[in-house]
Amino acid sequence: MTTADAVLVLTGAFDPTADLVIEELNRRGTPVFRADTAWFPSRLALSASLDGAAGWYGTLATERRTLDLSAVRAVYYRRPTAPEFPESMSPEARGVASAEARRGFGGLLSALRCRWLPPPGRAADAEYKPFQLRVAAESGLRVPRTLITNDPEAAGEFATGIGKPAVYKPFTPIRGTLDGCSVAVYASVLQPGDADHPSISTTAHLFQEWVPKAHEVRLTVVDDQLFAAEIHANSDAAQVDWRSDYDSLTYRVCEPPSEITVGVRRMLERLALPYGAFDFVVSPSGEWTFLEVNPNGQYGFIEQATGLPITAAICDYLEGSTGHDQRPR
Structure with missing residues (x-):
């Protein structure tokens, strides 16, 4: 056939x-x-x-x-x-x-x-968090104060100098097994003694200021269509990193502010990507802070919980019925 x-x-x-x-x-x-x-x-x-x-x-x-x-x-x-x-x-x-x-x-x-969703070379570039954080800031999005280091002393100075809690985040998803059990490394708030631990010297580490949150938002963009959903964490673990406790989450469709809409579209244009799964923290005062964008991120859990027609938008793009052509690099 x-x-x-x-x-x-x-x-x-x-x-x-x-x-x-x-x-x-x-x-x-x-x-x-x-x-x-x-x-x-x-x-x-x-x-x-x-x-x-x-x-x-x-x-x-x-x-x-x-x-x-x-x-x-x-x-x-x-x-x-x-x-x-x-x-x-x-x-x-x-x-x-x-x-x-x-x-x-x-x-x-x-x-x-033909068109690609996403173009693999451009998606690979966009997965580098230092790069996407720079592009986000250049696109007008607020980003947290951030340090990348393998120097325990520098990490300790950052954690004590920002005047608020600091968070450690892995650059890539870390999952595996330990003693026969599945384990994963999520974002974590630093405790006393964590920031200047000698193990920091073994590789690059990412530290950011803790951003107070009322909730988070997963904003999925397919070409020029935006689908935003609030993510409300109902456990202590999910309050730090919602991926650690999906069972505690509730969702609500929302409308991003106009400056966020402009910023994410500008960012995807600079990254030359037709798709992005953006994560934002929304503070109690309503300020949106960019955390990261996944150029090939999961969206099914958002669509299932909210009914947002993300699959249909992806299929429209693949069929060529909307949007701009994106070729691999």
Whole structure:
């Protein structure tokens, strides 16, 4: 079976967020070709040619389906995993094969003449918190006072000098197992002795001033459409980091202030991204403070709790019925 004029969905085997988009595209009658880059090369065959300025043409095929590469209308780049190679290959051979797959297979996909959500190179750049904090400030959004350091003395001076509590945040999600139990590292308010602990010298650490909060807001932006939901924390843990206790959360649709709308649109324009999941703290006085933006963030829990039509907006973008073209870099 050949799939033409399709949306290519690149993601892993378990991805409820991608499932929402695929189900909506199926409902609309839009062809979908779902694949994981881990299937390459054993379960995914690639054959593509270039002849002049017309662009790349050819196929991407599994045992059951074939995708016409020249007719891909959009790529939904979610959470694909790395290509897998036979264990019989030597480590050196796997290293070479992996590099060739990244530049050959991945490079071909990036050369397709279609829109991406999000463009993977730009999304990777935007995931660097120091970069996005700078762009947020340049875009007119308020950001917390922040220190990045591996110097315990500098961390201690920051924590005592800001005149309010300080918070530690990991740069990337940290999850794993410890003694057979799942564990995760969330944002935490520093206690006495934490800020100048010798372990700070082992790597880069991010510290910020604590921002008093009435609630937080997840503001999901799809091209020029904004979907804002208040997140109210009803436990001590969730008050510090709402991701640590989803069961305690309640949600409410809200309208962002005009200056926030302008700021997030300006920020996505500077990042050259069509999508962003923004997190804000809203103070008791109503002031919004930017915390971070995820260029490929989850949104299903917000849509389920509030009914905001985020999936439909994503599908509109992938179908090309709205918005601006965004190509990978």
